[in-house]
Amino acid sequence: MTALVITEHDNSELKGSTLNTVSAAQKLDDEIHVLVAGFNCNSVAESASKIEGVSKILYVDSSEYENFLAENISLLIKNISNDYSSILAPATTNGKNYMPRVAALLDVAQISDISAVESNDTFQRPIYAGNCIATVKSSDEVKVITVRTTAFDPVSSESGSAEILKLEEVNDAGISQFIKDELAESDRPELTAADVIISGGRGMQNGENFNLLEGIADKLGAAIGASRAAVDSGFVPNDYQVGQTGKIVAPNLYIAVGISGAIQHLAGMKDSKVIVAINKDEDAPIFQVADYGLVADLFTALPEMESKI
Amino acid sequence: MKILVPIKRVVDYNVKVRPKADESDVDLNNVKMAINPFCEIAVEEAVRLKEAGSADEIIAITVGESVAQEQLRTALALGADKAILIETDQEPQPLGISKALKSIVERENPDLIIMGKQAIDGDNNQTGQMLAALLGYPQATFASELKVSDGKAEVIREVDGGLQTISVKLPAIVTSDLRLNEPRYASLPNIMKAKQKPLETISSDELGIDLNPRISTIKVSPPPEREAGIIVENIDQLVDKLKNEAKVIS
Numbered sequence: 197m198t199a200l201v202i203t204e205h206d207n208s209e210l211k212g213s214t215l216n217t218v219s220a221a222q223k224l225d226d227e228i229h230v231l232v233a234g235f236n237c238n239s240v241a242e243s244a245s246k247i248e249g250v251s252k253i254l255y256v257d258s259s260e261y262e263n264f265l266a267e268n269i270s271l272l273i274k275n276i277s278n279d280y281s282s283i284l285a286p287a288t289t290n291g292k293n294y295m296p297r298v299a300a301l302l303d304v305a306q307i308s309d310i311s312a313v314e315s316n317d318t319f320q321r322p323i324y325a326g327n328c329i330a331t332v333k334s335s336d337e338v339k340v341i342t343v344r345t346t347a348f349d350p351v352s353s354e355s356g357s358a359e360i361l362k363l364e365e366v367n368d369a370g371i372s373q374f375i376k377d378e379l380a381e382s383d384r385p386e387l388t389a390a391d392v393i394i395s396g397g398r399g400m401q402n403g404e405n406f407n408l409l410e411g412i413a414d415k416l417g418a419a420i421g422a423s424r425a426a427v428d429s430g431f432v433p434n435d436y437q438v439g440q441t442g443k444i445v446a447p448n449l450y451i452a453v454g455i456s457g458a459i460q461h462l463a464g465m466k467d468s469k470v471i472v473a474i475n476k477d478e479d480a481p482i483f484q485v486a487d488y489g490l491v492a493d494l495f496t497a498l499p500e501m502e503s504k505i
Numbered sequence: 506m507k508i509l510v511p512i513k514r515v516v517d518y519n520v521k522v523r524p525k526a527d528e529s530d531v532d533l534n535n536v537k538m539a540i541n542p543f544c545e546i547a548v549e550e551a552v553r554l555k556e557a558g559s560a561d562e563i564i565a566i567t568v569g570e571s572v573a574q575e576q577l578r579t580a581l582a583l584g585a586d587k588a589i590l591i592e593t594d595q596e597p598q599p600l601g602i603s604k605a606l607k608s609i610v611e612r613e614n615p616d617l618i619i620m621g622k623q624a625i626d627g628d629n630n631q632t633g634q635m636l637a638a639l640l641g642y643p644q645a646t647f648a649s650e651l652k653v654s655d656g657k658a659e660v661i662r663e664v665d666g667g668l669q670t671i672s673v674k675l676p677a678i679v680t681s682d683l684r685l686n687e688p689r690y691a692s693l694p695n696i697m698k699a700k701q702k703p704l705e706t707i708s709s710d711e712l713g714i715d716l717n718p719r720i721s722t723i724k725v726s727p728p729p730e731r732e733a734g735i736i737v738e739n740i741d742q743l744v745d746k747l748k749n750e751a752k753v754i755s
Contacts, residue, residue: 306629
């Protein structure tokens, strides 16, 4: 039985979430093929061929896939899906966008955001913002799955030697059009790939005060995140948001500053290895999940911390 | 322009849901139910389009048990003109819901379908995309801004790296993210008026749709508990613990 893993990339670089997804696929099927679909993305296909445990790269290079529009990508995946018992993608905003469309085209259910594989038809997944873990069994012949990447250790991106098979597949649905991306540019690691994350909440009071996090982030090589409250208040852009409807993260160290700890935020970070909370309200629920809590005014605590690490 | 807004009845977002003692399912005894927050945003967006003169009719629809009429009445109080309940005793799953919605779309021919990006019970994030696939319509998911003109919708989407703008041909499906708008509260007069608005009930059998679940729940268990941590006295102690006990910084 063979699994097909859909890569996450930006036409030049393969994203790390692909490696976690391959790791999940290995628990399902013996053989793994990987789809690289994009435009001028030869370098991605080359990188993908080095992923550990992958035997074949299906490489499709055509302009209608450049921006990963769901209408086009889903047709492509459907057309090449015949020989696969499972199709997996990381639960990124891309994967969440096109995979249910693939599932519906194949007339199968999708199993969203799996956090563990129990057998080739039984999976665990968080529901109700992670307040419960459901074990679910799919009766469909083909399993269409999105993977919670933080729940699976990545495979090596160096040790593989897969064959690259170039396919000519043109699927332009012609009903949607990409206009532009406004992506944050930053020298910091991506939130979902960072070892250390420092996040600010409503307690930061304004966007300018996020500068207080930057000095610490620089010293620790950390990514900067935020709670929904901070994003909704306009302190920082939406791509900073950690939580049920934002990004799911599980770094080695998560520092929550001025974040009360609503369940929707905890859903996005409580699998972090070590959690630190700094909050002046000693009753804040964030302290219930923190390994180390400091009840303090963040405006004095942050500069002191920056000078002492 | 006619807008269809599919909604869902879910546990109120303030409720902390726990598994049943026998772990057979979640325990929903006596919990407060509400319209899914993302669906409420979808209704609000439709109402704003109507207030701006871009839309003339809004239909709210749900697939579920008879009690889901409460949430349809909420949508009517927020400004929908009429409502449709596709009644079933089964707990429908996204694929089945999409098929049921498709049959109503084919009857009503809306120009635009706005719905929540996910329901906060199953956190599936599937139904909008599936409905779009079944209809062959384009989809603009995770929308934080929506503009409709000349038979097209221009949508700003919230994506991992920031924002993406796409244009989709109508009829299309838009799924709402949190920042699309802030929903209003229904006023008392509007709640009263909503009781008079038309609410049509159709049994799922009449539609001849297969709502049988493809995924069965074997067990629902609590998430692994984190062990209680400690409160440190000051930054010095915190830095010391991180360096020497947790060994996560050097």
